[in-house]
Amino acid sequence: MDNYMINKIMQPGYFYARFGNPTTDACADVIAQLEGAEGGTLLTTSGMAAISLVMLTFLKSGDHLVCQFPIYAGAIKVVEDILTGNNIEVTWVDSNESVEAFEKTIKPNTKMVYIETPCNPKMSIPDLESFGKLAEHHPQLITVVDGTFGSVYVQQPLKYGIHISLHSCTKYTGGHSDITAGCLSFCNKELYKNAHWYLVLLGSSLSPSDAFILHRSLKTLPIRMERHSSNTLAIARFLEKHPKVEAVFYPGLESHPHHTIAKKQMKHFSGMTSFEVVGGKEVGSKLVEVCKNKIIDIT
Incomplete structure (x- = not known):
């Protein structure tokens, strides 16, 4: 150039x-x-x-x-x-x-x-x-x-x-x-x-x-992120109490090891979470297949 x-x-x-x-x-x-x-x-x-x-x-x-x-x-x-x-x-x-x-x-x-x-x-x-x-x-x-x-x-x-x-x-x-x-x-x-x-x-x-x-x-990012976060917190709390769930990873949960850090540096806890099911990979794979193209009511 x-x-x-x-x-x-x-x-x-x-x-x-x-x-x-x-x-x-x-x-x-x-x-x-x-x-x-x-x-x-x-x-x-x-x-x-x-x-x-x-x-x-x-x-x-x-x-x-x-x-x-x-x-x-x-x-x-x-x-x-x-x-x-x-x-x-x-x-x-x-x-x-x-x-x-x-x-x-x-x-x-x-x-x-x-x-x-x-x-x-x-x-x-x-x-x-x-x-x-x-x-x-x-x-x-x-x-x-x-x-x-x-x-x-x-x-x-x-x-x-x-x-x-x-x-x-x-x-x-x-x-x-x-x-x-x-x-x-x-x-x-x-x-x-x-x-x-x-x-x-x-x-x-x-x-x-x-x-x-x-x-x-x-222009809609704040309201979207607030709703993403509140919805995911509800899902994470549901999963945390489920007998077939081994562990839930969501910084908005008090059980998360970095929850205090997250509260300090995040306005909300976002819409991303992950979890482990009882039974490991085989059961997890079956769960993914069942969830495809389906809406699951967790209420």
Whole structure:
């Protein structure tokens, strides 16, 4: 890319949609306000595009990544198939471990700590405040949180000192199964500019039409998330009392080991839950088959 194009990217104004457009920026600005993102927000073509973008922008050959396990399966494949193949070292830490366990794995070449909250699928809730303080002791670190299971309405990781907040907007933010999209929100402009450069180069910019639809969905996000959360809490409480349920994983339940942390950093507890049935995998598989295309009354 020649200097003319580079200068164009760095200057205000619009001249080519992949480099930026007013419709996409209008939507990004709303998400940035919801996130408390002083650095701004970038919109991508999918959640996977956001995950790939943040890893490819800030990790280089010879770097070390500390990553929570489990995380979204697509993110695991990016780490295993792309990052490790490009000489990036990875250390996995169980999602139920404390921040101290993550800190013990940090090396001089560690450049990123990557976590999810709530965690997919264990529904673990890492303490965002504790992870936000990691960079105070390790200034080379960038902390990244995938908050897709919570949404930009339910929690704001940047307010706890996290550097980058990531979401698949295909899920709660879009909410209507009519687009795929992702977003990255930044604590400062330097991180934003670095990621924006890679966004343009990789062609991951969200289209104006999809940004318009996403902007529409943001108007109903609060009421949708409140109802998602109240409905799921009712389901989780029902399952917790069911004799054929072994365990229920939902941060809104007092029995959840991270319930106190969840209350501190989440407005609501979201619509995601998981549970284990008595009888293990075989019984669980039968339950899934029975539930297909059926509405079950739990009242």
